[in-house]
Structure formats: C-alpha cells, structure tokens
Amino acid sequence: MRPPADLRDRQHSPYRWVILAMVSLSGFVTMGFPIAGLSALLSEIAASLELDLIQIGVIWGVGMVMGIFTTFIGGSLIDHFGTRRSLVFMCLAAGVFGSLRGLAVDFWSLLLFSLLYGTLQPVLPLNFIKLNREWFASRQLGLAAGIMSLGFALGAMMGSGFSATLLSPLLGGWRAVLVAFGLSSIVMAVLWALLHPPVERRPGPGLDLRQLVIKARRVAGFRELQVIALAVFGAVGLMQGIVGYVPTYLRAIGWASVEADSAIPLFFFASLVGVAPISHLSDRLGSRRPVMIFGTSMMSLGALLMFFADGDYWTVMLAMTVGGLCFDSFMAMMGASITEARGLDMALVGSALGFGGMLQNLGGSLLPPLGNTLSVISLNAPFLLWAAAGVFATGALLSYRGRGRK
Template sequence: MPEHSKNYKWYILILVILTDMFVIAIPLMGMSVMAREISDNLGLDLVQVGIIWGVGSLPGIFTSLLGGMIGDKAGPKRVLIIGTLLGGLLGMARGLAGSFLSMTMIVILLGAVVPVVLMNSLKTLGEWFPPQQLGLANGAHAMGMALGFMIGSLFSATTFSPLLGGWRNVLIVYGLIGALFSIPWFFTPANSRVSESTGISLSLRKALQHVAGLKSIWLLGFGLFGISGAIQGTLGYLPLYLRNIGWQPIHADGALSAFHTLSLTFVLPIVLLSDRLGSRKRLLLITSLMIAFGLGLLSFVSGGWVWAAVLLSGSVRDAFMAIFQTTVIETDHVGPVYAGTAIGFTMAISGISNAIAPPMGNSLAVLWPGAPFAFWSALSIFGVVCLWMIKEVNRSRNNLIMEIVPVQAET
C-alpha cells in the first residue's frame, strides 16, 4: 500500500464514523427517546409505536443486500454520496409527518436507504484497512456508533427538543446535518488499488451466487437475526417501559443512554482482545450470551437491578457488532471483494427480525410489562445457537486476499 494510502485511511475512518453517527445513530436513538412526544402528537398506541420503530427494517431486508452488491460493483464512494443525501432528506421528512400512515411511509423509505449507507461504510473500511488493522477499524466505527446512540438518547428528548421547539425540528436538523455528508464523500477519492482489481469482472449475480453458497454466511445471518432483532426491540421499548412503571423521563432516558455509554466504553478493548486471542467466534458467543442474559433479567427485575441488566447487555452490544462485521469479512472466500455482498446478505436476514421483533414483543406487554424482554431474550438465544455452529476462521491464512473468481462454496 502506498504511503499516502497508509495515512489517508485514517481520514477515511473518521469520515465513515461521523457519517454513520449523524446519518444513522443519532437520529435513530432520537426517535426512540422522543417516542412518547411523537405518539402523543400523532395519537399513536403502543403497538403503532412498535410498528413505526420496526417497519423501517422491512425494506432493509432487500436494500441491505442490493446496496452491498452495488457497492461491490460500482464502488462504495458513489453509493455513499447518494445514500447520505437521500438519508438526510428522508430523515428531515419525518419531522413533517402528520399521521401514523405518513410517518410509517417515510420511515419505510428511510429504512431502505440507511442499510445501504451502513453496508458501504463497512465495505469502505474493508478496502482501506489491512487484515491486521481491520478489527481496530471496525471497533473504532462501533465506538462512533455507540457515541451517536448515546448522544441521541441522552439529549434528543430532554435537551434538543425543548431547545429547538419540539420533536419535529429535532428530526429536521438531524436530517440536514446527515445530508451535508454527501459533500465530503463527493470529494473523497476511491481506493484505486481495490477498484482496479475488482471493478471489471465482478457481476452482481455472480457475487450473490458466491456469497449465498457459503454456509458460514447463512449461520452468521441467522445469528444476527436473533441478536439484532432482540436489541432492536429493546432499544425501542425500554424508555417507554421505564416511564410506564413510574420512572422519571430523565431517568428512563438515562438508562438507555447508560446502555450506549457502557457499549462505547468497552467496545474497543473487547475488539482488541479478539485480535489478540485470534478467535472471533469465542467472543461472539460470550458477548451474545451476555446480551441474552441481560434482556432476560429485564423481564422481571426492578429498581437497581434494572441498571445491572442494562450494564450486562449494554457493555457488549457494539463490541458484538464490531466483531461480527469483522468475522463476516474474514470468512473464507469473502474478503474485501465480496464484503459488501456478504455483509448485506447477513443484514438482510437480520432485517426480517428487526422488522417483526419490536411489534411482536410490544404486543406481549398485555401479559406483564416485562414480557417483551423475555421474548427478545429467547430470540437472542436462537442467535447464540446459530453462532455456535459457525466454523472458526483461520486468520493466519489471510482470508482477505482479493479473490475475483468465485471459488467452491462450503459444504
């Protein structure tokens, strides 16, 4: 890698982190903590809130895969220019919604764009960083996402909403900032070393056939199905749940903020530990079990034990995602060439769970207020089982070589 590329990759990392913070993380958590204000203004019930929170993942089932494939073919830079602009504009449009139907439609459109941005952000890191630094890069990215989640959950409802005149203006400002990130991406050069190696021969159909033939990718996808769906439901329901059982709004939002603060604190040490251990799978299993157990505790504990449950699951959430994304790229016969398609494939599978898990869990609240957490804990256990079945990657073989011709799939 030329010297200028060795230095420029750190600018790319910073741009990727800031992009995903302001296009994805901060607005997402803003919607969660402002759910009560939004529901009161639009006249929504608890199930409708769950639908709005989860329905954005429905188009992601398709666009995660399509966006990753297009990124593999056309290059992530072009996709990120368009994706950040559209994502910002649609984020702004949420602030103009006047009913459950209009909000749902806007969230669906936004949900089609956000996974495309995320897929190509991760592919960009896979292109610019060598194997020995990829875990660090994904860990830094996960830290940025956790910081964005923390900012969105801590300040959106209690600070930004009163300051800007309500939830609508908060979402409009978030969207405007996100759209502006299309400008630096327009002026950012592509990694010519990768584009010259892959841009000619790689077709969308062959990339999909290649990735779909890998058993480990299917298992990783269903593992994320369980974990991501559980987390998606929890993040949307937790502030409402705590408010409904008598917590003050600032404390309810503080619990969600603590979840992301702990995640931000522990993500990099855990990811670096996975580099030192040489075993991604071992830490994937440990972190996913901690998430499952923490969500299970939330289903029946109260008082100070709620904080313990948040500590247990929140401390590893973004570390799990960073290790997961690195594992996908490092999987045999994936590498940077098929990274977008492979990550998109796993995200597409998890998108099904992200769409259905929140309303399904919320509907169980009629049994007892903590029942949704019990459901999401069971869902995450399913994910743990799938991750236990994947084959450990031998990273000493340098699985990130740029294979152009699809090789024989796993059996």
C-alpha cells in the same frame, strides 16, 4: 495528509486513519444520532400529528422492515459502483428523504417519507464496514471496527439525550430537528466526495436480476456467513426487544418515569465503554469468534437478569450494564467477520454484508413484537424469549469452528 498514489497500497498508508475518522463520524452523523434522536422525538411528533401508539410503532419500525428487502440489493450496488460513489449518493439521498419527514402533515405523509428514508438508512452501514475492510488489514480490523462502532454508540447516546431536550427547543420543534439531521447527512456526502480518493474501475458485467440471483446464491452458500447471519438475527432481536420494552415494563411495575427512562441510557453507555477495547481484543486473540460468543452470552445473561429482577433497582441496573456491555462490539465483530469469511472475494463483500443485514433486520422486526405478546402471561415473560434468542445466537456461533484471522 494525502491519499496513497497507488490504492493497492492503502492498507499500509497513513491515510487509512483519515478514512476511519470519516467512517466513525459518518456513523455518528448519519446513523447513531438521528436514529436515537427520532425515538426521543416520537412523543412530540405524536402530539403534533395526533398519532396513536400503533402508528408510532409503525413509524419507528419501518426502517428495519424495509431493511429486510433492501440490504442485499444495496450491498450488491455497493459492490457494483464502489464505496465512493455509493457513499456520496446514499448520504445525499438519505439527507433529502430524511429532511422530508420534517414536512409531514399527517401519519400517511410521514409514513411515505419514512419509507423512502428506510430504503437507504439500513444500507449505509454496509458502506462503512466494507471501507474498513478495504483500508485495514486483518491485524487492525477489529480495532477499526470498534472505532467505527464507537461513532454509532456515541451518536445513539447523545441523540437520545439531546434531540428532544436541547435541539427541539433550540431549533423550534421536531420538524426543524429532522431537517437538521438531513442536512448533516448531505454535508457528509460532500465530505466523502472530497476525501475519498477516486478508484479506477474495470469494466464488468452489468447488474441485473440475473446477476443479483447469482450473487445471492454464492453468498448464501458460505457456511460461515450462514452462522454469522443466524447469530445476528438473535442478537439484534434481543437488543431491539429489550430497548423497546424495558421503559414501558418498568413503568408498568411501578417505577417513576425518571427512573424507568434511566435504564436504556445505561445500556448504551455500557456499550460505548466496551466497544473499542473488546473489539481490539479480537485482534490480540487472532479470532473474532470467541469475542462474539462472549458478547451473545452476556446479552443473554442481561435478559435473564431482567426476567428474575422483579423490579429491584440494582438488579435492573446490573442487567442493563451486563446486557449492553458487548452489544456494539458484537456488531463490530459481526461486520468484520463477514468481510473476512474464507474464500469471499472483495467484489462480493457488499452482497455478503447485505445477506447478513437481511437476517439482522428480520430479527429486529420479528422478535420484539413476538416477545411483547408474552406479556399477557406475565409482564416479565418477554425477557425469557429474548434471553432464548441470545442463547440461539451463541449456539449458532458454537456450531461452526472456522479459522482465526490470517
């Protein structure tokens, strides 16, 4: 299958399915598997480098913190250089910086390499979302976003399950696994260079600080983008809090390690099952907003069930299923909705996604530790804060009555 001779006709070309397959594969290889894989390897890394719990938390959270500062700039660079050049460079650089983590000898060297990797890792998904918007019309964009998120979700589930138990013994330890993650990203850079058709670019103004400020003011002025960004702030904060706290909480109330560790994989499995059909539902409805509202409501309900579960096994499993069912579909709809915002030019899509990414990473960095501080009151109190974050996200979406898709 060949790319279309005229890229202006790409939304009608069969080659768009090749691009979508690459987007989903990239989400699996460069995002889902290595991020979840790192979480599974943290105990082995900590033992090797003699890290304490605080240092482990810093290494785990540094990417999201860096994303607060890099996503808008990265999104603007995607707009300026185009998705092809941005993807090739970012996959290549992320592969190199990600591999360097395998050479770390102590906390500080690991932190340095993680900071370098963290400047790029939060920006990579913005490329994938913009590519979907370039190659798919609104009538199929929900399905495309769902298939993209399917790659993320499948990678997260497999990365958390196989990185420590299979890959580490097979390759000889955590260092080799991190290097393998990096090399896989470099392979994706080569594939994008070969398969993404070159785009003739028109001369335009250079990208400097003044242009960044102008873009920031333009995208921040979109009421629709403000609402979506506030919603994703609450939803991602809820998810990060739940995923990080639940295993520790369940052990603290007396669950065995095997049972405690089974809760979060169920959360991700439910999300994996729901992502494609729920995302495609938005195409059938002609609107993303009802699907997003349903998603944030389900996440809030899951957190609330955890608050009232009191350690009951089946209630906890129900909470994880309910809370996880819509997460990846919500994230897919978030990206699609930003790219479809009324009046938003394609030349500003990356900047708009970066604006949403700032709030996403801020919520993911701020709300989990804020919830954890409530554990001194009661071990289940953090779930009440995260449920409130989901209600906040739902309220933000309800506050704006925008149009459906064209």
